Amino acid sequence: MSTQPPLLFALDLIGTFVFGLNGALTALRVTHLDVVGVVTLGMMTALGGGVIRDVLIGAVPPATFLYWPYFTLAVAGALIAFVLNRWLDRVGMSITVLDAVGLSVFAVIGASKAVEFGLGAGPAMLLGVITAVGGGTIRDALVGQVPTVLRSELYAIPALVAAAITVAAIGLDVYGLAAALGAVAVCFAIRMLGVRYNLNAPRPPGFSETS
Amino acid sequence: MSTQPPLLFALDLIGTFVFGLNGALTALRVTHLDVVGVVTLGMMTALGGGVIRDVLIGAVPPATFLYWPYFTLAVAGALIAFVLNRWLDRVGMSITVLDAVGLSVFAVIGASKAVEFGLGAGPAMLLGVITAVGGGTIRDALVGQVPTVLRSELYAIPALVAAAITVAAIGLDVYGLAAALGAVAVCFAIRMLGVRYNLNAPRPPGFSETS
Amino acid sequence: MSTQPPLLFALDLIGTFVFGLNGALTALRVTHLDVVGVVTLGMMTALGGGVIRDVLIGAVPPATFLYWPYFTLAVAGALIAFVLNRWLDRVGMSITVLDAVGLSVFAVIGASKAVEFGLGAGPAMLLGVITAVGGGTIRDALVGQVPTVLRSELYAIPALVAAAITVAAIGLDVYGLAAALGAVAVCFAIRMLGVRYNLNAPRPPGFSETS
Numbered sequence: 257m258s259t260q261p262p263l264l265f266a267l268d269l270i271g272t273f274v275f276g277l278n279g280a281l282t283a284l285r286v287t288h289l290d291v292v293g294v295v296t297l298g299m300m301t302a303l304g305g306g307v308i309r310d311v312l313i314g315a316v317p318p319a320t321f322l323y324w325p326y327f328t329l330a331v332a333g334a335l336i337a338f339v340l341n342r343w344l345d346r347v348g349m350s351i352t353v354l355d356a357v358g359l360s361v362f363a364v365i366g367a368s369k370a371v372e373f374g375l376g377a378g379p380a381m382l383l384g385v386i387t388a389v390g391g392g393t394i395r396d397a398l399v400g401q402v403p404t405v406l407r408s409e410l411y412a413i414p415a416l417v418a419a420a421i422t423v424a425a426i427g428l429d430v431y432g433l434a435a436a437l438g439a440v441a442v443c444f445a446i447r448m449l450g451v452r453y454n455l456n457a458p459r460p461p462g463f464s465e466t467s
Numbered sequence: 468m469s470t471q472p473p474l475l476f477a478l479d480l481i482g483t484f485v486f487g488l489n490g491a492l493t494a495l496r497v498t499h500l501d502v503v504g505v506v507t508l509g510m511m512t513a514l515g516g517g518v519i520r521d522v523l524i525g526a527v528p529p530a531t532f533l534y535w536p537y538f539t540l541a542v543a544g545a546l547i548a549f550v551l552n553r554w555l556d557r558v559g560m561s562i563t564v565l566d567a568v569g570l571s572v573f574a575v576i577g578a579s580k581a582v583e584f585g586l587g588a589g590p591a592m593l594l595g596v597i598t599a600v601g602g603g604t605i606r607d608a609l610v611g612q613v614p615t616v617l618r619s620e621l622y623a624i625p626a627l628v629a630a631a632i633t634v635a636a637i638g639l640d641v642y643g644l645a646a647a648l649g650a651v652a653v654c655f656a657i658r659m660l661g662v663r664y665n666l667n668a669p670r671p672p673g674f675s676e677t678s
Numbered sequence: 679m680s681t682q683p684p685l686l687f688a689l690d691l692i693g694t695f696v697f698g699l700n701g702a703l704t705a706l707r708v709t710h711l712d713v714v715g716v717v718t719l720g721m722m723t724a725l726g727g728g729v730i731r732d733v734l735i736g737a738v739p740p741a742t743f744l745y746w747p748y749f750t751l752a753v754a755g756a757l758i759a760f761v762l763n764r765w766l767d768r769v770g771m772s773i774t775v776l777d778a779v780g781l782s783v784f785a786v787i788g789a790s791k792a793v794e795f796g797l798g799a800g801p802a803m804l805l806g807v808i809t810a811v812g813g814g815t816i817r818d819a820l821v822g823q824v825p826t827v828l829r830s831e832l833y834a835i836p837a838l839v840a841a842a843i844t845v846a847a848i849g850l851d852v853y854g855l856a857a858a859l860g861a862v863a864v865c866f867a868i869r870m871l872g873v874r875y876n877l878n879a880p881r882p883p884g885f886s887e888t889s
Binding site: 283287289292293296297307311316317318321322324327397398399400 | 733734735736795797800801804805815819822824825827828829832833834835
Binding site: 311312313314373375379382383393397400403405406407410411412413 | 494498500503504507508518522527528529532533535538608609610611
């Protein structure tokens with residue numbers, strides 16, 4: 257990560273911070289946990305996707321263990337969520353919006369880091385999606401929910417779009433802050449439109465509620 | 468994988484395809500998901516075991532990210548399950564049979580790849596079992612079921628038998644398509660007999676339904 | 679692990695054995711499993727934390743796959759729990775006590791192995807905690823419980839204290855059996871006091887039972 261332009265590194269840290277907030281708020285709302293449980297779930301949500309990405313591309317120890325800003329921001333996000341839980345609720349800082357920000361940022365960072373480590377276009381896109389959805393999937397599995405990535409709203413698709421834009425921009429040698437922010441914005445917009453209008457990908461033919 | 472005889476590579480791809488079908492059918496029956504959720508669970512089921520295996524033996528990035536046939540067949544299996552769900556049901560293509568095929572194939576491939584990477588006989592057998600049960604365990608954990616490998620039918624044992632046959636055949640220098648297919652057939656037969664006659668491994672002494 | 683002083687290696691094996699017992703007892707009490715399910719959950723609990731640690735520090739294949747004592751002791755612990763379930767219950771060998779022993783030992787071993795692989799003080803402490811809580815978290819996730827590390831008793835904190843003592847002792851060049859046992863004892867004492875007096879870390883401000 258340290259070889260990335262400073263502004264992209266900043267983007268990565270923003271993603272870590274908002275996923276820390278998000279995981280901690282989930283811990284507070286879905287299941288009642290004490291401060292250690294809240295911080296732990298915040299950390300797992302914030303750092304899980306990046307750790308999986310780094311293990312898969314062979315970048316061990318993962319960046320999280322080498323660069324302290326990640327760890328610090330994940331814990332800071334979780335502690336802020338713990339203390340300001342009610343206030344965040346009042347100002348409408350929802351779990352869903354935070355999750356969409358983290359999803360968008362991590363899809364871009366994950367894809368660009370995979371390219372940096374020599375993966376081809378397709379695998380790099382896949383790694384982008386895994387980075388984006390990894391932390392939230394760990395979060396959901398640990399609190400006993402079916403992960404968002406499997407549930408009915410558009411979730412993996414916007415991450416895939418952002419990763420594809422990132423890989424294309426790198427291939428065209430135009431990757432930089434503008435391209436990264438553009439990819440983030442597109443992912444965020446698709447995700448929030450999906451939430452807003454409750455858009456889903458197609459249901460199976462002959463789908464019925466009986467299982 | 469690319470260094471394996473072509474027919475064993477084909478076997479690996481068959482396992483990937485049937486686990487893609489299997490994971491997608493599970494997504495459709497256990498919990499109602501849209502097409503992205505179905506394909507995602509199919510991919511995780513099909514590719515999860517191999518990714519865990521490759522991470523554990525240090526073969527990163529995992530084969531899945533390097534050779535597109537894996538990814539393509541996992542997605543193809545999941546999409547076919549999505550579209551032909553009802554028809555597959557009518558022709559009796561059950562989740563259990565598909566799972567048994569994938570289990571058998573992956574136990575053999577996992578064990579042989581572990582030997583190829585220098586692991587001893589015992590660890591290679593263990594890796595075979597982990598490859599075989601890994602994808603299904605991820606699938607079950609994400610949809611909130613106790614994994615098949617922990618539940619009451621013979622599941623890990625046939626995979627262990629197939630992995631043992633594979634390792635023995637390699638040790639005796641008679642490993643090839645015949646040995647691999649033999650190991651697959653033995654695993655499949657034990658597993659299906661276990662399902663058919665509801666065979667279980669021994670229960671604990673003094674076991675009662677009260678917990 | 680083989681480069682550690684023999685008595686620390688022994689400590690690691692003790693942790694593996696008690697976590698094997700613990701995971702198997704959990705399998706017997708939380709959900710009714712046959713012998714294969716019981717042994718499988720025992721193995722995952724006993725070996726999971728160390729495997730995650732080794733993958734994260736790049737020590738692949740993990741020690742578990744290279745040194746048979748780990749595997750053997752995990753299985754032995756699980757089989758003993760399977761056979762002597764009722765007797766262990768009568769003599770008061772509880773799941774909680776076994777878990778606290780494993781937690782304490784693995785926090786120390788995990789932190790010291792991370793330092794040995796070149797990680798800094800902070801990351802090594804984090805690795806210690808991950809090693810300590812990893813196996814139990816896998817165990818809980820697979821049987822559908824919210825993991826202990828997220829629930830309300832002091833759990834991650836004693837592991838963090840033990841890892842910190844370990845890292846400090848290594849830094850001061852006084853690490854040896856005495857320091858290791860001291861760190862284990864402190865972790866075990868904090869954990870058991872937390873269980874005994876139902877101590878929890880602070881709850882969030884304005885916490886209420888409504889979610």
